[in-house]
Amino acid sequence: MSCVFVVDANRTPLDPVHPGRARWLLKQKKAAILRRYPFTILLKTEHTDEPGQLLRLKIDPGSKTTGIAVVNDTTGQVVFAAEVHHRGQVIKKRLDDRRGVRRSRRQRKTRYRPARWANRRKKEGWLAPSIESRIHNVITWVNRIRRWCPIGAISQELVKFDLQKMEHPEITGREYQQGTLYGYELREYLLQKWQRRCSYCQQENVPLQVEHIVPRAKGGTNRASNVCLACDACNKAKGTQDLAVFLAKKPDLLKKIQAQAKAPLKDAAAVNATRWHLYQRLKATGLPIECGSGGLTKYNRTQRGLEKTHWLDSCCVGMSTPKLLGTTHVRPLFIQAMGHGSRQMCVTDATGFPKQHKARCKHSFGYQTGDIVKAIIPKGKYRGTYEGRIIIRHRPSFRLGTFDVHPQYLRCIHRADGFRYAQKGDGNSSHP
Structure with missing residues (x-):
């Protein structure tokens, strides 16, 4: 199970301990509970000894959920794991609702006024509130964990990490193009987009292949909007047929696939908009930062035989990932951002009229x-x-x-x- 964070009487972070050791310290009155989530104890004495091993904080940023893990690089033990669920969509909806109420109020109580958006100026580096909240959530938990645990380095999923060039600097041509991470980035995106199931028969937990919606033989491209996932049987059955011909007897499924193929990349855009801002703010902590790509994260996870979850993805971020990860008894902490309330003094209904004080x-x-x-x-x-x-x-x-x-x-x-x-x-x- 996850270790317990420990700080001394001066609030200096010490090495995390086993839950059994924490229970013994509490029973002997040598420590007190400092926090319940995550569970942290406060020793009643000072400790001058330095932590035995600085740990690594690993982050896998996401649009809706961010995975966080604290890993001991030497032993491979996962000390702490968590999944932070963001509230970006809630913030956007509330801003839209507030905008609608404000506009309707102006229409009812004032004469028409022309729009004044042209004279507004945003400061450099401005991000939308729904995007900014995601960064604040991650930075909040990075700072909290640093207060309770001796962190010596940070790993963040950010950029493409060229594993082939590091192992073989002289590698070139086709051997380089189809190296260790060949195809991992696109396939990971397709697995997320099509919910890890066959697009045609909806089967799960079967080997899936990359399928071209418009066949290559008829001018189809390799763009992400033209590829989906299919099991071996469906892939062979479709062959080079047009999608409309292959699904002529399933019009509902045809419309669903066509709509999903062109679905907006809203989540991917949110991650792209935040990753460099998050990197700069993590860099301001003064800790060394290691970066890795999403393809490298998936490669590390599959090589270690781990299932697909956000916190396990965070354990596998970067080249520093140990060959053996101790994840057997780890219970991740699920954290959902709820906000700090509202300053609104009068609650309105859907049409903007007051209903509650x-x-x-x-x-x-x-x-x-x-x-x-x-x-x-x-x-x-x-x-x-x-x-x-x-x-x-x-x-x-x-x-x-x-x-x-x-x-x-x-x-x-x-x-x-x-x-x-x-x-x-x-x-x-x-x-x-």
Whole structure:
């Protein structure tokens, strides 16, 4: 299982310890719990010894989910793993809603005013709020992990890493073009785009081949918009037929494939827009940064026989990946960005009319929305012990999961910090 972070009395990060060792320190009153997510203990004494081994923080940035892992390069043990789920689409939707409400209000209450967008100026390096939030989420967790764990280097999935040139500097021609990473970039993109299944029969967990929608024999190209995935049987059955002829009896599937083939690359564009900005901000930490491509990440993962998940991808980022990775008992922490609330004092409906007033006070009875609490209810229909994230009201009735609970039965175990947490196998309401 994942190790436990340890800091001394001066908040200096020390070597992570096994959960059994952490339980012993807590039982002997030699340490106290500092944080619940991720679990971190605070020693009650100072330690002058340097950490035994500086660890490597690995990052696999994504549009919707970013994988994070802390790996010991010497032993190959994965010390900590997490998946950060971003809220970029939520931010975009809320900005669109706010824009609509603002425009409708101006139409109702003021005379027509011409658009004034032409006199607006954006600062250099400006990013859309939905894009900026992704970077902030990653940087937040990089800084947090550095406070609790001795990090000596960072690996980020960023650029194409030429493995062939490093191994054989003299390699040229066809041997170089079809080297170790040949085709990995395109195939990884196709697997994501077509959900790792045959485009024609929708079979999963079968060997898939790259299939040209418009056959090469009839002028088709190798562009990503003209290729899909097909199993061996469907690939042979289609042959050089036009897609419309091959799927003449399946018009719904034909429309679906044609639409998906030309689907916008919104997620890929978001990653491309953030990767260099993220790199520059990671560089500002002063730690050495290693970069690797997506194809290299997939190559490392397949060579080690690991399944496709975001946190395992992050373990395989870069050339520094150990040959043996200790991932057997690792329980990744699932982190979902939830924001820090809103300053909106009047909630509106879909048409922009007010429907609810919000109190100015963010706290009630010592709690705020987003706190993770432990509830011990002694009687009634919901008698028992619960843990989860609460939604407060300015009356003694807070929402915990699917029912209300009085604050006298609550005990806060993790203050709201803008994220929701869960680990694989947990059944509490804090799962993303």
